[in-house]
Amino acid sequence: MSARVWRLLVMVLASALAGCSEDASQMRFAQNANIAKPVHRKARAVVEKTLEEHFGTPLDSVAWLKLPVNYGKAEGKVKSVDGRSLTVDFTQETSDLQSLNSPELNHAGLLFTSGANQGKSFLLAGYDASDKSFELLTTLESTPAEGDQFVVAGQNLRHGRKLYARHCQHCHGINGDGDGPTAKYLNPRPRDYRLGIFKFTSTNKDTKVSRDDLKRILSQGIPGTYMPAFVPMLKDNELTMVIEYVRWLAMRGELEVQLLKDLKNDYAADRAKKEAQETKASTSDIEKQIAKQLEEYVANPTEGLSAFVENVTGDMVSAWESAEMTDTVIMPPVPRVPDTPESRERGKSLFVKTDGGKCINCHGPTGRGNGFQTEDFQKNDATGGFYAKRGLHDSWGEPIKPRDLTRGIYRGGRRPIDIYRRISQGIKGTPMPPVAATVTPEQIWDLVNYVLSVPFDSASPKPAKSNSVAGQPSEQGNAN
């Protein structure tokens, strides 16, 4: 047969087999111009290695037990040991132990919490549900005694990864950077988790998103954006897995961003060039020096990399844990003020007062989202300069529009309490500020009543049919 026929045959065979195996997927690392690019590439390699050590790759993820992530835990006691196989009794188990059977068991580790192996963890090769026995990947140096306690973790991460890959990854990206293949077609952009900031939360302005908030977003979707609702397609335990995976990705991203920010000071990308100019030393010498300094930094146990990681994760852990505390959830101290014309009127006068709620500055006099700030150049806190584009920007550096309140679309929920929380505590990662310090709870309720009435307020002028979006807002905004 000719070469062409052979090639055709191979192609047909290859296409028949395509999709049969799972491709090895790699975690991506930050590439952004403002976070990653200014850092020396050797320092970036250090960051990548650190992240890989603590978080692994998607198919070989590490359940870093230090993080407040529910990896899917089972606790138990050793019943008997036979070589590498442990027969056990569970004292607390997740409903999903069966999944430990899967042959692609990743870093689901078994950690002894008592006995001769206390503090040591072992990778698992498998689990047999019929006689409740674990198969370890490595041999045990010292045989555990009967009654030794252990923890097994990691199932949620593994299944969460699969669900995330199927449903979320194409927008939110493999490492949660909001830059999946479909992301570039979307406006607004999908959330980049790596700052650890989520917009629609029930927690106070200084606290992260809670699991319940994420669950609400997953089950309700975000109207006005491309985020759909995933219930009833995903069952309750699947939601939990996705949420834990997303939180884990967010923590990974936070650590990455913090490390890059820290290393930028000493290991800037242009350091060798700069120093070469200043000291007239050769660039290669300085490169060598950088490499040596980095090595020392990584090796230093008290003031080096490990101490920094320890510090950052310590802060991160307490921040994520406090989001689960009930006292960080915003509950209005007073019930909703009756929704009367007088209340709406009071709300409206607060809304338009430039020394009151200041809502008008961004949302405009009639709530159409056309306040004068949308036409101004805004300060970029990250660089200290101004944004190149006019209008508001969020913490991710993307242009953002104040909500047009006449449309009746409420991204973070339409319940009075949702709107109360957003007015009171602001929206994280956006220029929407908290007003709780300057406005009383009753006044916030007045504002809620007014805001909820805007779409139905026949008195407020409706948008003209024309498409002139750019022209008309500034006049109204500047008039105030």
Added chain:
Amino acid sequence: MRKFWCAFFVFSPIVAIIYSIISSMVPSLGWWFPGASVTELGQRIDNLFYLILYIITAVFIGTQVAMGYVLWRASRSKDERSWFSHGSHSLEVIWSVVPSVILLFLALYQMDVWALFRVQAYFPKEAREAPVAEVTARQFEWRIRYPAPGKKLQLKPQSDDLYDVNDLHVPINRPVMIQLRSEDVQHSFFLPHLRVKQDAVPGQIIPIWFKAERQGIFDLTCAELCGWGHYKMRAQLTAEREAEYEAYLKKLQADQNYDGHATPSAVAKKDE
């Protein structure tokens, strides 16, 4: 050798006949199909399908048997010559008139079902006058708007409307109508258990009615490839008793008026 070729060519019609007999039995055996229709109209639509299925099965088996017979007869004798029917007036009349009569019969026979299913003037009056919900399809979810309990659904959103997503609740044993819209591209509102399927077209409000006769949770899916996330549009229809339905709306209302201090009914009244 003739017998071999006869058997060789008759093999596939035999398989096809067996296959067609099995497939005409499949719905009654309950294989793959979503089971008996939850609506009476759905049952009538099923009957139309079965009628067509039986007609084509009979015609198909007839032609296959005739073909097998011709092969078998030709394999028996060398002397018999085939005759050519080309230009036979009576044959042409027969194979034109018989299918036309069948088609005409089907066209007339299905008219009342079609009218009841699609033509708004034939919808049950009580359903037509009080649509229970507006369902808006969008990439990739179903957003549902109910009127407040005791009120009528308006074309434009009202301040006391109730909202839910991906879970359409309807009362059983009475005809209900919903208004179908699309926010972006073409979707298709598909209730396989109720035999309801209707495209949602951007810019149009399309009424659909059905009368669920059994309570339960049924699939609501999108049946029109609407984008890369098409599969995500998997929602559910909850058909429940009138009291449960009302309780659901009440709960939705309480939820939607939640201000952190409960007593939602009081809040609901303030809007009047």
